Amino acid sequence: MKTRKRLRSLGVNMIACLLSLIMLIPIVLILLNSFKTSQAASDMSLALPVGGLHFENYTLVIQKGKLGVTFFNSLLYSSGSVLLCVILSALAAYVLSRNRSRLHRFIYVFIVLGITMPINFVSLMKVMQLTLLQNTRIGIILLYTAIQLPFDVFLIYSFVGKIPRDIDEAAVIDGCTPLRLFYSVVLPLLKPVLVTVMVLTFLNTWNEFVLPLYFLGSSSMWPMTLAVYNFFGMYVTDWNLVSADIVLTVLPVVIVYLLGQKHIVAGMTAGAVKS
Amino acid sequence: MNERKVYPTYFAAGALFLYVILYVFPGIIGIGYAFTDWSVYSKELHYIGFDNFATVFSSNYNYTRYITNTLTFTVVTTVMKNILGIGLALMLTKRIRFLNFHRAVMYVPSVLSALIVGMIFRSILNPKVGLLNVTLRAVGLDGLTMQWLTDSKIAFRSVMAVDIWKGMGYIMTIFIAGIMSISPMYFEAADIDGANSWQRFRYITLPMLSPTLAVTTVLNVIYGLKVFDMVYALTNGGPGYATEVLYTGVYKEFGLGRYAIGTALSSIMFVFMLVVGYFMIRLLTRNEESLA
Known part of the structure; x- marks a missing residue:
């Protein structure tokens, strides 16, 4: 009985992690590719950037x-x-x-x-x-x-x-x-x-x-x-630049979200649940 | 205490003014314009009766497809977001590790712009190098690889799937609040009676969640009928007219300068939403009746 319960709890935990991963992959994908060279980013894979992080993508995209x-x-x-x-x-x-x-x-x-x-x-x-x-x-x-x-x-x-x-x-x-x-x-x-x-x-x-x-x-x-x-x-072919641009655009949203998470949830659920 | 003096109605004037001028008024005159031949070329407007509506509902054009697509999108995303939202909420109200982390992660896509989510998924769903097909090939499921956004048979499903991915965390959050507000007494009583987990869900959680379910349905329907961003960013209505919804249609008509058709399409939605919306708002504000 006890082992069954443990297994079940393990299963639920694993499913939760898997689902969180599915939600995170697209964001990780963009983050990784924003640090690659244009050539390395062309296949938009989850491979880690090789040859260091290309921060110049960011300066380039801010100008361009x-x-x-x-x-x-x-x-x-x-x-x-x-x-x-x-x-x-x-x-x-x-x-x-x-x-x-x-x-x-x-x-x-x-x-x-x-x-x-x-x-x-x-x-x-x-x-x-x-x-x-x-x-x-x-x-x-x-x-x-x-x-x-x-x-x-x-x-x-x-x-x-x-x-x-x-x-x-x-x-x-x-x-x-x-x-x-x-x-x-x-x-x-x-x-x-x-x-x-x-x-x-x-x-x-x-x-x-x-x-x-x-x-x-x-x-x-x-x-x-x-x-x-x-x-x-x-710049549809330069996914590294597009990714960097996306990161910069999303950054303020993520900051506000992290700071105001409690308030967002309060507002979003207002009226939905009887208090 | 004199209510009218202490709480002067003119305090509401600013909000009312902006709302009426920039929101209500365009909706109403839009209905008027729908009966004219207004276009980017017209110097003066002529009354042409129901011609625009006849065009919209005629089988010679694709406009009815915009409407059926919009309705399909609304029904499918509403049902799926509700089912997945309840499922996720049930899972994330159990005792599991990193609970708050999981909840926050599920919610993240909801705060991202639909335009940006659309751009990211244009890469992921790319048939050649996109992450989805590459992954499917890597695990030997070559048969499942598809032209996600360019095959007219599945493009619309892909659009709906991405939208469900983005929106389900928001619906989950509402359900979590709903589940947490159920008194634990019911579950304790059920445990004493020897109910199994399915019975607890079927006879306690689900009935107790029905007011929440009504609200999430309203929110999803309002969103679904007005959808534009996600479709615009992923397929812009293509291939052909396969994924065209009402609002991408309006934007195209606007771009082509055919204002009268655009405003006719909008007006159909406006009148429909005014009727449906009234009941939806009564539902959303039902908690306030007791306060007022």
Whole structure:
């Protein structure tokens, strides 16, 4: 009985390791090949790089792929939309959750419906042209904000519901103005969910490339994700360079993921499990 | 305390404004444009009735294929991610070594950009030098080597498989949270009654997970219907129209300047999602009803 149990546990452990390996191989593959010569990387195998690590792939790709500019673009779009999303969705979720009228419930459902709503890119282009946002950095930031607001409002809304109203009442009695109440009393209490919103919005914006594909014509405004794909098209035979470019593009995502893992999981599972 | 004064509605104005102008409004005027002959060449627009929709649903074109492909993709990836997600979650809620490491690794592909995952798998699935075929040849399974992305019979399956690979860790994470929230009392009672592990799963875990399952299904369906990145990066709809989905189709129409068809395709999705989406959102927000 005991040996059977041991064997079973060994089996489960082995399957888990095997599955983790399957998940890791593609990432290891890219990492290894980013340090090879162009010739050695041409067959994209899991062989270890021979003749030392070719770090020059990285310096080469930073120059050739104009990664300095695209990194700055990605950083700008991500942090811009993070900032706007946090402020606007916290404000909205707060008043929509606190007011218990039918109108507010309606507005809330109306906004959250955006989680499922598909974007009509074609007519959106028309709107972008009319609002003079087409081909502008601010336009793309506003777009990223608009499409991520529904989910962010959804996340914060249920969190606001858990903060007791007594706190608000005490603050009002002490003479807080509505803005002051939000800013100095409620906002600090929302910190955990706001961190989740920040991490998720950052990652989503960093990984996204469809909006720039439609709405940013000039490559000088492209974010890293779109630039790496374009680079892939031009240097399809130089897998070592493409791999290095991929590593550099993914690096910020991995760092944010490792730092914010707890918050990502909290956000991703919100609403899915009864608390 | 006066609610309206303490919580002024205009606090929501910024979010509402951006959302309406850049998200809702384009969706609505898109329906209007779907009834015109709008293209990159048109100087003025003409009302042409249901012509665009007639074109989309006509058998002379491949548009219906985009729609059926999108639905196939949605159903297959939803079912597979749910099954694999539950399987992985069951395994990673047991007492095994390096539990947190395994969980983190499974989740990693979900935080990577679909575009980048697509690029990596274009290399792995390369018929000549790709890791998959090379490995299959090395272990003597030459018969299983395939033209993963260029054979029109299996390209779409490959795309779905890569998408499942990328997305199942996310679904697993949700199921893990679901399993952890089941009270251990049920399992203890089952043990006293002498239930075996299959019975524990069938009569406790699965029924208790049904609300979680509903949510993961909703998330997968929303994702599946809107899929673009993965298909664009792996095959861009090819070979032929074998892997074309609705959104890659819209992008092609946009590129060709046939805006009216593009917006008609989008509008079909918009109306469909508005109806289905309402029920999905009610499901996602059901926990809040008690709070409000």
